[in-house]
Amino acid sequence: MKKFIAAAALLLSAQWSYADIIVDNAYVPQVPPGSMAYAAYLSITNSGAEARTVVGISSPVFGMTHLHHTMMKDGVSSMKSMDKLVIEPGNTVTLQPGGMHIMLMKPAEDVMAAGMVPIKLEFKDGEIIEFNVSIRTLN
Amino acid sequence: MKKILSLVVLLCPLLSLAQVQGIPLDKPRLIPEFVLSDKEGGTFTQSDLQDRWTLVMFGFNSCPDVCPFTMRNLEAAVAETSLRVRPDNVPDVVFVSVDPARDKDKVTDYARFFHPDFRGVTGEREQIDKLVKATDSFYRLMNPDSKGYYDVQHSAFVSVIGPDGKMRAKLEPPFHAGKTAEFLARLQISYRRELLN
Ligand SMILES: [Cu+2]
Numbered sequence: 001m002k003k004f005i006a007a008a009a010l011l012l013s014a015q016w017s018y019a020d021i022i023v024d025n026a027y028v029p030q031v032p033p034g035s036m037a038y039a040a041y042l043s044i045t046n047s048g049a050e051a052r053t054v055v056g057i058s059s060p061v062f063g064m065t066h067l068h069h070t071m072m073k074d075g076v077s078s079m080k081s082m083d084k085l086v087i088e089p090g091n092t093v094t095l096q097p098g099g100m101h102i103m104l105m106k107p108a109e110d111v112m113a114a115g116m117v118p119i120k121l122e123f124k125d126g127e128i129i130e131f132n133v134s135i136r137t138l139n
Numbered sequence: 140m141k142k143i144l145s146l147v148v149l150l151c152p153l154l155s156l157a158q159v160q161g162i163p164l165d166k167p168r169l170i171p172e173f174v175l176s177d178k179e180g181g182t183f184t185q186s187d188l189q190d191r192w193t194l195v196m197f198g199f200n201s202c203p204d205v206c207p208f209t210m211r212n213l214e215a216a217v218a219e220t221s222l223r224v225r226p227d228n229v230p231d232v233v234f235v236s237v238d239p240a241r242d243k244d245k246v247t248d249y250a251r252f253f254h255p256d257f258r259g260v261t262g263e264r265e266q267i268d269k270l271v272k273a274t275d276s277f278y279r280l281m282n283p284d285s286k287g288y289y290d291v292q293h294s295a296f297v298s299v300i301g302p303d304g305k306m307r308a309k310l311e312p313p314f315h316a317g318k319t320a321e322f323l324a325r326l327q328i329s330y331r332r333e334l335l336n
Contacts, residue, residue: 005207008333015214029207029211030249030251031209032200032207032242032249032253033200033209033245033249033252034200034201034241034242034245034246034248034249035200035201035203035207035249036200036201036241036288037201037202037203038203039203039204039207064286068203068204070204070205072312075277075294075295075296075309075311076277076292076293076294076295077205077292077293077294077295078281078290078292079203079204079290097205097208098204098205098208098209098312098313101203101204103203103204104203104287118325138211138252139255
């Protein structure tokens with residue numbers, strides 16, 4: 001039974017709640033060999049009455065972080081940089097494969113061993129939130 | 140007006156249900172001679188396309204989003220396909236890096252990361268371009284940033300090549316496993332019918 005609970009807890013992805021912001025469904029897929037770029041996916045919900053804007057994203061274990069949008073034009077995919085992310089009141093913005101992602105580059109050497117990636121979001125109004133996103137292995 | 144609106148609302152879920160996973164080509168495209176190779180020196184040429192089904196994806200190893208997403212989904216789609224077709228009709232999957240300068244030594248391990256049977260190859264620019272052109276695909280290496288990193292734009296579809304060495308369809312995102320498998324199984328049936336006629 002204990003084992004079952006532990007397994008169930010593993011399956012449920014973490015959720016972090018702040019004053020009006022909830023972050024959940026966060027994960028970083030394990031990167032294949034030869035890749036210099038990690039991606040982080042998550043959803044951010046704004047339960048407050050005012051629009052909130054993410055103006056900065058960083059991670060202490062990566063040298064470079066970008067917010068990217070995968071664009072599909074005439075069947076060709078490319079990435080576009082975004083300098084901010086606006087979450088309207090009552091809305092959820094979801095970063096997911098084929099849509100938006102946080103691109104993480106220049107990893108510290110032990111990122112994979114740690115099994116998680118600390119992410120810091122900075123809002124326009126000065127609020128800073130930090131949480132640890134787990135690295136999801138393939139199987 | 141209200142009626143139109145409710146019709147639209149009704150239609151939207153239907154449209155997403157009928158989402159296209161693949162497009163058969165009206166005119167199959169014969170793949171000409173080309174030579175690519177894996178890190179162990181094994182070659183991938185047009186003769187590897189004979190007598191089996193092959194799925195070819197173009198990309199690059201440092202692609203953070205589209206390539207890993209596609210490869211993960213192809214793994215699931217091929218597993219689904221193997222439940223529906225004879226073992227010798229289960230397609231091979233080949234990942235072709237269009238970025239040999241960065242990926243030459245890793246592309247083989249890259250593909251195996253997603254499934255031990257997946258092949259990862261690359262080669263000389265001219266050889267890559269032959270296969271890109273033959274499959275109606277596209278890529279472009281972008282300008283490097285101040286730190287020397289460059290992004291690569293590339294086709295997001297997967298080419299389906301039949302046992303006669305002709306490209307017969309394109310698989311399209313999101314590569315839903317069950318629907319892609321269904322599409323491939325049907326494509327194989329119509330291919331065999333065509334052979335009989
Ligand atoms: Cu990116």
